Amino acid sequence: MRQGSIRLGKVLGVPLSMDLGVVVIGGLLTWGLAAIILPNGAPGLVSSVYWTVGIVGALLFLGSLLAHELAHAVVARRNEVEVEGITLWLFGGFAQFGNEPRTPGAEFRITAAGPATSLGLGAVFLAMAFGLAQLGVPVVYTTMLAWLGIINGFLGVFNLIPGAPLDGGRILAAALWRIRGDRVSGRIGAASVGKFVGGGLIGLGLFELVVLQGFTGLWTILIGWFLFNAARMEHTHFVGRRALGALTVGEAMGPMPETVTTWTSVADLVEGALRRTSRPTVAVVDWQGRVVGVVGMDAVRRLPAEQWPTTDVVDIATSGDAIAVASPYEQLTDALERVGSAGGAHVVVEHDGRSIGFIGPDEVRRAIELGRLRGPRPSTVMPPPPPGSVPNQRWDPPLHTS
Numbered sequence: 001m002r003q004g005s006i007r008l009g010k011v012l013g014v015p016l017s018m019d020l021g022v023v024v025i026g027g028l029l030t031w032g033l034a035a036i037i038l039p040n041g042a043p044g045l046v047s048s049v050y051w052t053v054g055i056v057g058a059l060l061f062l063g064s065l066l067a068h069e070l071a072h073a074v075v076a077r078r079n080e081v082e083v084e085g086i087t088l089w090l091f092g093g094f095a096q097f098g099n100e101p102r103t104p105g106a107e108f109r110i111t112a113a114g115p116a117t118s119l120g121l122g123a124v125f126l127a128m129a130f131g132l133a134q135l136g137v138p139v140v141y142t143t144m145l146a147w148l149g150i151i152n153g154f155l156g157v158f159n160l161i162p163g164a165p166l167d168g169g170r171i172l173a174a175a176l177w178r179i180r181g182d183r184v185s186g187r188i189g190a191a192s193v194g195k196f197v198g199g200g201l202i203g204l205g206l207f208e209l210v211v212l213q214g215f216t217g218l219w220t221i222l223i224g225w226f227l228f229n230a231a232r233m234e235h236t237h238f239v240g241r242r243a244l245g246a247l248t249v250g251e252a253m254g255p256m257p258e259t260v261t262t263w264t265s266v267a268d269l270v271e272g273a274l275r276r277t278s279r280p281t282v283a284v285v286d287w288q289g290r291v292v293g294v295v296g297m298d299a300v301r302r303l304p305a306e307q308w309p310t311t312d313v314v315d316i317a318t319s320g321d322a323i324a325v326a327s328p329y330e331q332l333t334d335a336l337e338r339v340g341s342a343g344g345a346h347v348v349v350e351h352d353g354r355s356i357g358f359i360g361p362d363e364v365r366r367a368i369e370l371g372r373l374r375g376p377r378p379s380t381v382m383p384p385p386p387p388g389s390v391p392n393q394r395w396d397p398p399l400h401t402s
């Protein structure tokens, strides 16, 4: 879920949330329909009719956008990809996933489901507009349905442009993955095209705005700018991943951090392990000595000091999906892939049933530097974010609102 968004409950078991920006797109769409499209298509009606039909049309479009995201989510679940949620926001919709698809085929199916849904909905709305017009339904309604058909068709086609993070970019990444046999290199290729597409959209928007004096150019520029930035982030992230590619877990790991037992109080943690260590995290172990979580100063800071003596560290520790167990001989990227996207990367390295090392965000950063020293020079000078910080998501911007 994005920060600052409102939870709306679950649809088909998928958590749905909404950003307040949706009100802005909803308003723009309603205005475009009520003030321009409907009066042109069906002139001579009172304005309250245009606004009422406009609001219904805008809501139906937001519903179509949701159907596009749900299609990604439902197919993802069928392909063993965990769905964290769907958000509607200012620039369209996006679906967020917990893990990456295992095969290029799964990547393709999950991605193609979205545009296929939009194109299908577009065809249905156009057929309804045409059929109802034949039956003599008032033109104001059929105009609204025809608009829904066109805008859904446009959403489907625009998202097939082959630049990440658009759906077309994920399809390109899946194709490159199949051809080269390497997922990371596919994502790097699709992100490079994405930067190019974003730059192209900015140019197109400027042309629209300056030469054609069309204000929709502003929207195109904004979408292009967001696309360019998202593609650049993905590019940097996967170039970092590639730098990690040759390293094993054993090469990247640091020593085990200080440990505390699950039943240690937060007050004892602050006075004991956290005071002794210079590292950002302390491992939390159960009575058998197994690592069940990690805890750092951030978690302590979020708890009011008067609760420190009565709270066990296990209650504030990061645990579950945010921690993976790996063997020292495993590829580092494989181990990091298993760590959930929330809360940064934490890998406990085990050998012969004993915890022998640890990989946290600091070790990952060091490994990326090491990988770069040893491997081919990446094409960017920006420090890559630690893996897991670029969310695995699909983003579907609507290009024009009217």
Ligand SMILES: [Zn+2]
Pocket (backbone or CB within 6 Å): 068, 072, 114, 115, 159, 167, 394, 395, 396
């Ligand atoms: Zn999509």
